[in-house]
Amino acid sequence: MNRFYIFYSFCLILLSSSCAPRRNLVYFSDLSNKTGNDQLIIADTEPKIQTNDLLSVTINTLSSESNILFSSNTNNINKSGYFEKDGYRVDKEGNINLPVAGLIPLKGLTLEQAQQRMVKTLSNYVKNPIVNIQFQNFRITVIGEVNNPATFNIPNEQINLLEALGMAGDLTVYGKRENVLVIREIDGKRTIVRMNLNNRDVLNSPYFYLKQNDVIYVEPDKSKSIEYSPNNRLMPLVVATISAIAVLSTALLSN
Incomplete structure (x- = not known):
């Protein structure tokens, strides 16, 4: 009878044990225990304009006629003749096609740099333009x-x-x-x-x-695939079967 108990216990331990390795669930677990961990931000945090970006461009000048002319809701056709309802599409060459001013290269620039470039370009046509650019597809x-x-x-x-x-x-x-x-x-x-x-x-x-x-x-993690594998779904049935056999064997041997 003791052999059956040993066999039964061994099966339970084997089936209940997990083969998944221990994992670290803590973010930045290698940080020291000091109260302060100052770090300089050296990564580039500003996104740059890329090909096919959709930009919202708002231009304000002293002239209401010029404001309407430069509005992104009108006359917004890029080099390929593609109309954009909500903004200016950056073409494959990295340009937007602005009324009057024509093609303006913006690819590779931050939004602030792009605004400065457009102000410089538009100053040839209107006085003291104010330009605001935002991503529409971020x-x-x-x-x-x-x-x-x-x-x-x-x-x-x-x-x-x-x-x-x-x-x-x-x-x-x-x-x-x-x-x-x-x-x-x-x-x-x-x-x-x-x-x-x-x-x-x-x-x-x-x-x-x-x-x-x-x-x-x-x-x-691999533990998820193990948990949801068809074999593991049968584990409760296997454990129940082994338990039933052990109990039945014990009862028969005790008689």
């Missing part, structure tokens, strides 16, 4: 092991990786904090970078501050 997508995967529009054109994950409801317990992918496309080139959120060095990565149309993918 959005990021967060998918994978997060609580609320979605695509988010960013109104202030500046967001970092932690803020994006926070908007998506943070990682689930299955999300691999040491292996978060940032997928970025610039000028027809796709770059995929792995980010380790357990390491504080991620704060200095050029991919910590996100750009327009970035995609963040949180990879699931």
Whole structure:
């Protein structure tokens, strides 16, 4: 009878044990325990205008006629003749096509630099122009092991990786904090970078501050695939069967 108890106990321990490795669920776990951890921000935090971006351009001058002429809601046709209802589309050469002024190259500039360039260009046609430019297509997508995967529009054109994950409801317990992918496309080139959120060095990565149309993918841990595998779904049935056999065998041997 003791042999059956030993066999039964061994089976329970074997089936209940997990083969998943222990994981670190703490962000920046390598930070020291000091009260302050000051770091200079060396990453490029300002997004730059890219090909195919949609820009909202507002131009104010001393002339009401000029304001109407430069409005993005009228006469907004780019070099290819493509009409945009809500803004100016940056063409393949990196230009927008402004009425009167014509093609203005903005690719590779920050919004502030683009505004300065347009003011300089428009000063040849009107006096003291005031230019305001905003992205109309600044959005990021967060998918994978997060609580609320979605695509988010960013109104202030500046967001970092932690803020994006926070908007998506943070990682689930299955999300691999040491292996978060940032997928970025610039000028027809796709770059995929792995980010380790357990390491504080991620704060200095050029991919910590996100750009327009970035995609963040949180990879699931192996424990999730093990938990949801067909074999593990049968584990409760196997345990119940072994238990029944052990109890039945004990009862028969005791008689």
